[in-house]
Amino acid sequence: MSLGMLGAWRGMQPKRKQCARCGLYHIEKLEKCSHCGDLDENGLQKLFERKEEEHEGNASLARIFLLGSVIIAVLLLLSFTQ
Ligand SMILES: [Zn+2]
Known part of the structure; x- marks a missing residue:
């Protein structure tokens, strides 16, 4: 796999951020954490x-x-x- 392809693949992945409540990573776009939001x-x-x-x-x-x-x-x- 070339570096360019790897970069493109990374770009396709949704941005993630760490939840302050449970410490797990969830998709940044979501308002609620997908692990502990409910x-x-x-x-x-x-x-x-x-x-x-x-x-x-x-x-x-x-x-x-x-x-x-x-x-x-x-x-x-x-x-x-x-
Ligand atoms: Zn959480």
């Missing part, structure tokens, strides 16, 4: 909790991958020494 304080709290859970899920997945690669490295090492 939520009351309760709903906003639930949104934050869900974000937190997703983050935790990713962290534990990363740990599992790390553990897996350590085990593989140890097995490789053992197979070399024997």
